[in-house]
Amino acid sequence: MQLNSAYFQSKVLQSAVELGLFEMLAQRPATADEVAEQLKIRPRMTPDFLDALVGLNLLTRAGGRYALGDGVGEFLTSSGGHYIGGSIVQHARKHYRLWADLTQSLQDMAAEEHVLYGTDSFLKVYENHEVVRGLMNHMDTYNGFVAPQLATAIDWSGYRSFVDLGGARGNVAALLVSAVSHLAGGVYDLPPVEPLFDEHMAKHGTAERVTFYGGDFVQDTLPETDVIIIGHVLHDWPPEYREKIIGRTFAAIRPGGALLVYDAMLDDARTEAPALLQSLNCRVLSRGGGSEYSAEDCRVWMEKAGFRYDTVVDLETVTNDRVVVARKPA
Secondary structure (H helix, E strand, O other): OOOHHHHHHHHHHHHHHHHHHHHHHHOEOOOOHHHHHOOOOOOOHHHHHHHHHHHHEEEEEOEEEEEEEEOHHHOOOOOOOOOOOHHHHHHHHHHHHOOHHHHHHHHHHHHHHOOOOOOOHHHOOOOOOOHHHHHHHHHHHHHHHHHHHHHHHHHHOOOOOEEOOOOOOHHHHHHHHHHHOOOOEEEOOOHHHHHHHHHHHHHHOOOOOEEEEEEEOOOOOOEEEEEEEEEOOHOOOOOOHHHHHHHHHHHEEEEEEEEEEEEEEEEEOOOHHHHHHHHHHHHHHHHHOOOOOOHHHHHHHHHOOOOOOEEEEEOOOOOEEEEEEOOOOO
């Protein structure tokens, strides 16, 4: 029964973020009437809405006034150090609506013949910078937890440079060069992303240390570097493309360099629900082209490309990511 109604909690959280409730209460505590008036929500529904958030430990209530719960501002206000609101809004406005039609999606046999993926589909999305900015906010929610751990996933002392393949506006690159001071970073993505990259580098103060490379990693020449990172990218593509993309990195990585691939990888027994649900989410969003995969799958693709498998590291992230490390022979 809890599973059956779990979306009640999701929607209360999502609506609170969309309405700006947490931002409002970060300024000062407020009564239900003040919340209803400022956020323009129905007074009759407001008490249950707010008290449900109290029950979920997202708000507190004292003397008839509501305030943020302990630590909530860190994650649910834009000034917090680990703001995840961008992802919550993306789930509210896109993921939730697609999942509402999961039954129909599971039975849509015609979709099997018209799988949508590839560079053209990304270019179409990237036509609208405001839409893309929302997507990047969502993506950075997840990779923001990964980047600091990549700084310790391997010994960077022997490497001077890296390129984040499909690195979007460069959030991982900015955080990684900030954590490992001697590294020079690069981001390789489609040319329409570059203005958002420039904007993000200026925000982080890393414009001088991270370079943008525009191109299509499926067919264009990749820049030479010591390390290539591929994160939350391969799950957007079917297996034959994952193998091809990994194979194309081999020539770009200098002898003795490394390839790091991270994703919410499946366990070999296929019993870990979070990764399996994330895999299903990829299929829902891509209409069949994408899915998660296992670390063993990744090892096979790497070794087929000529790399020597090194290790797999479990990361502490909201999606329980794993990073697979392989080395190019010296």
